[in-house]
Amino acid sequence: MKHDNSTANNGSALRYGMFIPLAFMIASVISCCFSYSTAKQNITEDLNDAMLALANENSELWTRPDTIAAIRQMYETTHKPLIYEASDVNFRNNSLKDEAYFTLALVDKKNAAPNIRGNKIASDSIMLVPELAADGFAIKVQGFADCSMASVFSASDQTLPGILFSLSILSLTGMFVWRKRTPEISVTEIAAVPASPSLNGIKLTPMQRQFAQMLLDAPDMKVDKRTLCETLWDNKSNAEESLYTLVRRTKSALSEANLEIVCNRGDSYELRVTS
Numbered sequence: 001m002k003h004d005n006s007t008a009n010n011g012s013a014l015r016y017g018m019f020i021p022l023a024f025m026i027a028s029v030i031s032c033c034f035s036y037s038t039a040k041q042n043i044t045e046d047l048n049d050a051m052l053a054l055a056n057e058n059s060e061l062w063t064r065p066d067t068i069a070a071i072r073q074m075y076e077t078t079h080k081p082l083i084y085e086a087s088d089v090n091f092r093n094n095s096l097k098d099e100a101y102f103t104l105a106l107v108d109k110k111n112a113a114p115n116i117r118g119n120k121i122a123s124d125s126i127m128l129v130p131e132l133a134a135d136g137f138a139i140k141v142q143g144f145a146d147c148s149m150a151s152v153f154s155a156s157d158q159t160l161p162g163i164l165f166s167l168s169i170l171s172l173t174g175m176f177v178w179r180k181r182t183p184e185i186s187v188t189e190i191a192a193v194p195a196s197p198s199l200n201g202i203k204l205t206p207m208q209r210q211f212a213q214m215l216l217d218a219p220d221m222k223v224d225k226r227t228l229c230e231t232l233w234d235n236k237s238n239a240e241e242s243l244y245t246l247v248r249r250t251k252s253a254l255s256e257a258n259l260e261i262v263c264n265r266g267d268s269y270e271l272r273v274t275s
Contacts, residue, residue, distance in 0.1 A: 017175050024168030032161035039156035040121060040147075046096060047123035047143035050089045054102060055126050055141050062104060062139050063130040071106045071139070081105035086143075093155065100145040108136045121145040121152075197221075197273050202257050207232065208250045215261070215271035224268040 061067060071082050081103040091097060107127075123143035130137065147155075199212055211232060215221050229239035232246070247269060251261050254271075262270045 017178075021168045021172035021175065024164050024171060028161045028164035028168060031164060032158060035156040035158055035161060036153055039152050043093065043096065043121050043145055043147060043152065043155070044123055046092050047100060047121065047145060050086065050091055050096075050100070051102060051123050051126065051141060051143040054084070054089060055128060059128050062141075063128050065130070068106060068130065068137060068139070071104060075106060095151075095155070096145055096147075099147055099151070100143060102141060102143045105140045105142075107138055107140050121147050197257075197259055197271070199257075202253060204250070204253055207246060208253060211246055211250055212254065212259075212271070215269065221271040222264070222268050225266070228269065 055062075074080075074082055082105070084102040084104060086100040086102060087097050089097065089100070089102075091100070121144065125140050125142040128139040128141060130139075197216060199209060199216065202212075204212060211228065214223055214228065214231065225240065225243060228243055229236075233239040233242055236242075247261055247263070254261065258274045260272045260274050262272055264270055
């Protein structure tokens with residue numbers, strides 16, 4: 001019984017213990033997503049700051065009539081906005097110089113700015129309105145970064161996700177080691193428990209087998225003489241003598257199977273397993 005309780009407790013502890021590496025793994029994924037989102041937001045803010053600085057520095061140049069005319073002519077030819085390379089723009093993240101650029105698009109009430117397709121990180125936009133603007137013309141400035149998922153991930157801080165992931169692997173390894181050791185203990189304990197006695201393979205007469213089976217089926221494998229006489233011979237006058245003879249003959253047959261019939265003070269008979 002103690003072995004059964006111990007095995008059940010180990011199995012229950014193992015099942016609940018599996019939630020520990022699972023919790024660490026989930027926490028690692030969540031923190032990884034937050035770090036990735038924070039890195040992406042930082043790139044957007046870097047683009048916004050650089051766009052504002054660039055617009056303040058070049059607003060007069062970009063709102064001149066000849067610039068507007070050049071932008072209009074280019075759009076009519078290519079149907080794309082004017083692209084300003086960001087190699088000379090200052091970013092907090094210097095790697096953005098090779099991945100970022102700014103677009104200058106001529107917009108008015110009739111013409112909206114063309115869409116930039118692709119999976120890009122975009123900044124906010126700003127409108128530069130010329131002082132002598134006709135028909136509501138304005139220059140729309142916006143920054144973009146061709147950052148792949150891998151580049152954003154490399155720019156994010158993955159220290160905490162890495163620690164949580166390592167803890168999940170360590171705890172999972174510990175659970176598997178514990179699970180591997182637990183069955184070995186259980187097998188040893190089970191082997192120490194003696195098997196229930198059986199009459200299979202023992203040569204017995206029908207009367208001897210009925211007698212031995214009554215002992216096997218009884219609590220503590222013990223039956224009083226009166227019950228045996230009533231069951232086997234219907235309490236005939238010579239039942240006790242017949243019982244004595246039956247016990248003597250059955251003893252020799254059961255001794256080969258390491259079973260012994262013991263008489264308890266002449267009141268009952270008991271079946272015991274001998275080593």
